Amino acid sequence: MKKGDKIVAIGVFALILISSLTVGLYRYFNKGKPMNAKIIQNQKVIEVIDLNSVEEPREWKIEEENGGFNTIRVENGRIRFIDADCPDLVCVHSGWLSEPGAIAVCLPHKLSIHIEGINEEIDQVSY
Secondary structure, eight states, X not given: OOHHHHHHHHHHHHHHHHHHHHHHHHHHHTTXXXXXXXXXXXTEEEEEEEGGGOOSOEEEEEXXXXXXXXXXXXXXXXXXXXXXXXXXXXXXXXXXXXXXXXXXXXXXXXXXXXXXXXXXXXXXXXX
């Protein structure tokens, strides 16, 4: 290995180490922020869950008037659709929601999950 290759390798290793440390610190200090999941069907809030106070994983089925269903799973700090009988399953493929502002929607069943909480990042500024 040449001297230049060693310098590049050390630089890449240092960047990886600093990035990992930064992500770890971010997760550690943002762990206790309040986050609520709102489950809304037909523009009505049917349940609000404090994601930080969930002690055991829970699953339940929400049925629609026309016989359709969605199954939701909630764990400490995150929530998701795990099953549905809609044709495209976009809601299931949206995965885990764990950040404020995240949304998963099942349009055929008019059901959505919204994560609300304190997000210190500025998303948009208007005057």
